[in-house]
Amino acid sequence: MFDTVLVANRGEIAVRVIRTLRALGVRSVAVFSDADADARHVREADTAVRIGPAPASESYLSIEALLEAAARTGARAVHPGYGFLAENAAFARACAEAGLVFIGPSAEAISLMGDKIRAKETVKAAGVPVVPGSSGSGLTDAELIAAAREIGVPVLLKPSAGGGGKGMRLVRDAGVLADEIAAARREARASFGDDTLLVERWVDRPxxxxxxxxxxxxxxVVHLGERECSLQRRHQKIIEEAPSVLLDEATRAAMGEAAVQAARSCGYRGAGTVEFIVPGGDPSSYYFMEMNTRLQVEHPVTELVTGLDLVEWQLRVAAGEHLPYEQDDITLTGHAVEARICAEDPARGFLPSGGTVLALHEPQGDGVRTDSGLTEGTEVGSLYDPMLSKVIAYGPDRPTALRRLRAALAETVTLGVQTNAGFLRRLLAHPAVVAGDLDTGLVEREADGLVPDGVPEEVYEAAAAVRLAELAPADEGWRDPFSVPSGWRLGGTPKPVGFSLRVLDPVEYTPRGTHTVTADRVAVTLDGVRHTFHRAADWVGRDGDAWHVRDHDPVAAALTGSAHAGADSLTAPMPGTVTVVKVAVGDEVVAGQSLLVVEAMKMEHVISAPHAGTVSELDVTPGTTVAMDQVLAVITPAEEETA
Structure with a gap:
């Protein structure tokens, strides 16, 4: 076994790998950018090395900086985690050339399986069924359009070098293929440095x-059973479970053997995942999609049902050990379900969020595990992936695991940063999910019904209660009646104290219930019902949901242009960076025309014209960093120009 291992990643996966290294008695080396100098993975490692400034391209993606950090600390091996350079053949090759063991497959296997086009051809030759689609690499836009028309819409555009849903586009209208190909190439180039695309047949309700x-x-080579990953949003997995309720033993064995053959076809070594698309009505008809040549985000559910530590076996295999298991030795016991906690706001269309973690509670024990990179005080910015943590529940059967996970998500508190925890809790209670009747489009179809309609009154009541408590004098002696927020007036009827507050839209709210406020909780009773919230600064939360209740000053909002600055203004829907500007001041635009692109946490958001008119103001250029609700441009309506 290695004596020192460098973990070339950040966040929850770095913390996860460090935990196993500590259990094995292996010294861990963390790396960090300037943005992560006080991050949890840095605190938990035995030693840590700064590798560059905040942008990933100058730190976590810098092969030179990572190799230098390994040399400075005497590391003998490098664990890449997932994301960043985990599936980068050049990094694996550079490690080998530097005398370091790359804890993963060979550079050749990464290169082969990282090219989705070559991967499909290779596994097809090994007898593994593949999804019908385009053939050949380096196809032009025209060739992709021709292939898509030959296959017939709907089709799926996929980056050849990609993964994790980034750059993928589902196209149901052949007329928009050119625009979707351009967008997919742009995102693929930004995410993977390679804009090569392929096109595949889309399987409805897969x-x-x-x-x-x-x-x-x-x-x-052995397989460790399957994981059901059908609950996705924007092609990103959000809930995973093991085993799948869809598969019987015969289908499980057949798919497992196909995965083993796919791994053998590329001379695979280490832990990897073979992904299949399966028609829900015919699970025996399955198609190879791709192979992920790394540890997966959802690996904990496999660990819980097999009893194996996959990171430990990555290390042992990389150190040259033999697997002590035959296929018959692998058994699946019980059921496990995982939920990915991401920095995103369901109430704002799941746009990326950010901020400082002000209060944190992450459940552990009693069949519940949380893998996290958070601590109180963590700054969540727009530079890295939005996933913050994972909550995993285990039980003897699926209903128990689901129930435990819903309860764990209700316990989860991450105030200061908006997350999807409450949304995931409601999703896990959806009748189709409870019944196991899943497909990859379920979340998109049901999302609107899983997001609360507006802000509950008790949220404003709780926020007002906190403000009343902060205004009340601390001493218990005589009080000047004018200093007490009771609405008392000399010679008159008390006037209720009200507040101007805003979560989504400004409201004038006058509290009407009874309240109990402590340092980290606030309880309010309205109409005989008691509601208890966690609280921190201007945030309140319960059952996985959180609300940032700000004081609303209409004058200040008008001066800063931050209060949804009018129907003519285009504002940033999230904190991020402007990557594309398609217009200039004076340009005439039509309603719905794409004008700007804002990127945050590896996600693009297109800003379109709200109506026809002329660009009268343009306050950003490519590369401009913007805050949420910042005015980007103003479109003067066409009717105003001719009035």
């Missing part, structure tokens, strides 16, 4: 099922 494989360097 299920996404993947097989975990484990291979050593001596020719032994």
């Amino acid at each position: 299920r996404h099922i993947e097989i975990q494989v484990l291979a050593d360097g001596h020719g032994n």
Whole structure:
């Protein structure tokens, strides 16, 4: 076993890897950018090395900086986690050339399976069924359009070098293929440095099922069963579970053997995942999609049902050990479900969020595990992936695991940063999810019904209660009646104290219930019902949901242009960076025309014209960093110009 391992990643996966290194008695080395100098993975490692400024391209994606950090600390091996350079053949090759063991497959296997076009051809030759689609690499836009028309819409555009849903576009209208190809190329280039695309047939109401494989360097390959990953939003997995309720033992064995053959076809070593698309009505008809040549975000559910530590076996295989298991030795016991906690705001269309973690509670124990990179005080910015943590529940059966996970999500508190925890809790209670009747489009179809309609009154009541408590004098002696926020007036009827507040839209709210306020809780009783919230600064939260209740000053909002500055103004829907500007001052535009693109947390958001008119103001250029609700441009309506 290695004596020192460098973890070339950040956040929850770095903390997760460090935990296993500590259990094995292996010294851990963390790396960090300037943005992560006080991050949890830095605190928990045995030692840590600064590798550059905040942008990932100058730190976590810098092969030179990572190799230098390994040399400075005497590391013998590098664990890449997932994301960043985990599936980068050049990084694996550079590690080998520097005398370091890359804890993962060979550079050749990464290169082969990282190219989705070559990967499909390779596994097809090994007898693994593949999704019908385009053939050949480096297709032009015209060739992609021709292939899509030949296959017939709907089709899926996919970056050849990509993963994690980034750059993927589902196209149901052949007329928008050119625009969707351009957008997919742009996102693929930004995410992977390669804008090569392929096109595949879209299977309606499909299920996404993947097989975990484990291979050593001596020719032994086993699979560890499947994970159901059909609950997705924007092609990103948000809930995963093991095993899948769809598969019977015969189908599980057949898909497992196909995954093993796919791994053998590229000489795979280490932990990897073979992903299949499965028609929900015919699970025996499954198609290879891709192979992820790394540890997966959802690996904990496999660990819980098999009893194996996958990070430990990554390390042992990389150190040259033989797998001590035959396929018959692998058994699946019980059921596990994982929920990904992301920095995003369901009430604002799941746009990325950010901020400082002011209060944090992450459940553990009693069949519940949380993998996290957070601490109180963590700054969540727009530079890195939005996933903050994962909550995983285990039980002897699926209903128990689901119930435990819903309860754990209700316990989860992350005030200061908006997350999807409450949304995921409601999703797990959806009748189709409870019944196991899943497909990859379910979340998109049901999302609106899983987001609360407006802000509950008790949220404003709780925020007002906190403000009343802060205004009240601390002493218990005589009080000047004018200093007490009671609405008392000399010789008159008390006037209720009201507040101008805003969560989404400004409201004037006068509290009417009874309240109990402590340092970290506020309880309010309205109409005989008691509601208890966690609180921190201007945030209140319960059952996984959180609300940032700000004081609303209409004058200040008008001066800063931050209060939804009018129908003619285009504002930033999230904190991020402007990457594309398609217009200039004086340009005439039509309603719905794409004008700007804002990127945050590896997600693009297109800003379109709200109506026809002329660009009268343009306050940003490509590369401009913007805050949420910042005015980007103003479109003067056409009717005003001719009035």
